[in-house]
Amino acid sequence: MTDVAALAGVSHQTVSRVINGSTQVRDETRERVLDAMRELDYQANSVARALVTGRSRTLGVITFNTTLYGPASTLLGLERAAHAEGYFIGIVSLESLERTAVVQAIERLRALSVAGIMVVAPHLATTHGLWDLPGDVPVVAVEAGPEDGVAVAAVDQYDGARLATQHLLDLGHKTVRHIAGPADWLEAQRRIDGWRETLAAAGATSEPPLRGDWSPLSGYEVGRRLLEDSDVTAVFVANDQMALGLLRALHERGCDVPGDVSVVGFDDIPEAEFFTPPLTTVRQDFNEMGRRSLHLLLDQIAAGERSQTRVTVPAGLVRRASTAPPPV
Amino acid sequence: MTDVAALAGVSHQTVSRVINGSTQVRDETRERVLDAMRELDYQANSVARALVTGRSRTLGVITFNTTLYGPASTLLGLERAAHAEGYFIGIVSLESLERTAVVQAIERLRALSVAGIMVVAPHLATTHGLWDLPGDVPVVAVEAGPEDGVAVAAVDQYDGARLATQHLLDLGHKTVRHIAGPADWLEAQRRIDGWRETLAAAGATSEPPLRGDWSPLSGYEVGRRLLEDSDVTAVFVANDQMALGLLRALHERGCDVPGDVSVVGFDDIPEAEFFTPPLTTVRQDFNEMGRRSLHLLLDQIAAGERSQTRVTVPAGLVRRASTAPPPV
DNA sequence: CGGCGGGATGTTATCGCTCACATACACCTC
């Protein structure tokens, strides 16, 4: 910076003003400084800036260690949005699901002077870690979060589940079974709620949901158990991977999909369209959610205070070939 | 830090020594400082440290904007490894595949004073951006990189393709067709090489490979074209997603897999085991690759100079139900 | 024509840490 200032014949402060777009610089001077910067191939040192301002243009993302489609896509959506706004993303993944792990992760990020933190960890336990976090860092819970206390951006899980369930009811199924995700995932819970309440509203009976762990294998195993009950004609599965496992279980049992049993998934992973049969599922717009989360965070940063705004991104049903009216 | 020093009755420098594990501190003094740190809930400010040392404990990862399984898993593997070593990961995703985009991304990361950079962008064009990068930052190309000039950690694509092709030949297929990835992806090229040379070594004829873009849809479309040639009995597909598309095309055409046509994929995505039929594929150990890449980088950081070491992680064939001897 | 207001620029302190060097004290050697 000193070199640039010397070359342009101004003080380092004027250089700083140019960098930060101050209006207090004459155009001609600005040009001279800009030229000098180009000439010396100068780039502002963001570490020094972060030191003095106490804020870097880095955002922290806390994510759970997983290759699941949802979280991975969310991360990408977040990065794209942040990049567009000129922010960096630093990621920290959680070792465990304990609330202390979240608190630790937040501490680590604070030491980096991040401008804000986005938490992509839709577990009950981890979101509770958000209750007692230090007051001076803006935080957004992405995908799912506690009912209040922090800002949250999420796809409307409840409505997605309703859409799926209603679609099956509309086709004429008497009731719909549900293969749910792990009990401590908030999204799993919301999907259960949407499913159960839609059934109730239609006056349909509801069996308790079965539990998988999001993996295709669990969908397969739980699916086999489910099929011992021969009454099943429609299943709403809490994600596409488990739905794939279920399709396999059905296939092995010689059940036709959708002739004998209809299946609806959740997520719309890229593969879903090419399953056998192509899967009817609920699409989540992770990019949009990333963008919304980011702006929620940026708003807090700009306002200088924590908000509790809740933003919801709608889910959409994608109809393919895995659903049909029940067998006669 | 000053507060801690005051509370412990020492100078700030002694606190610094304790933080950095200097041996030049008496045990009793160290304890006093540690107590003071705990008492004040003190955490060292890594920004200030980065400013003075010129290095932060942050590593930059440059990745291409994608939800593909490979890059996503690699990123996670990298993060896990870095976390274990006490490093942060900052991610920057590429807007385009131009080499200038890579250079820009590297510049951005340099302004953050990252200790080193890992590039996960296995395109021909982007890796060329690695030729003329500034000399003072350690760099590792992950997954694939230029033949020389930078350190590279990669899964052995060539051998993976050989394994797949040889497996099909061993089953008795006269030759094996190949659906390849995009031409400018280095991995796609290596897989083609492995496939072609294995065929040549066996004295089998080889048709030119067909090109997909990694997506299930492209696998489906290219697959339909491929099937117009009724001689096909075995196909090696460059990733599992395209293999899924091909399976669908085969299904629609009434071809039995593996009865009429055998299919081998690449990647071993979690879904592959539950395809119809379960897919024989080549597994890549992304975690291991992440770990190796990181250590390659850490070694460079420790040595203070750039290396050109090349590390290869073996690939493994996973046999499932999509391959069998050719029809008689 | 002196004084005043405000835009453009410069000066100095500061962020929280590490580095290089200075100092203090203990112990040993000749």
Place this chain on the structure above:
DNA sequence: GAGGTGTATGTGAGCGATAACATCCCGCCG
């Protein structure tokens, strides 16, 4: 006992930027 060696600690400078305040210059007003 003077001098050397080594360990434990303190002091001051400086990393590269921004913030707050000081200064300069110019035009305008009474």
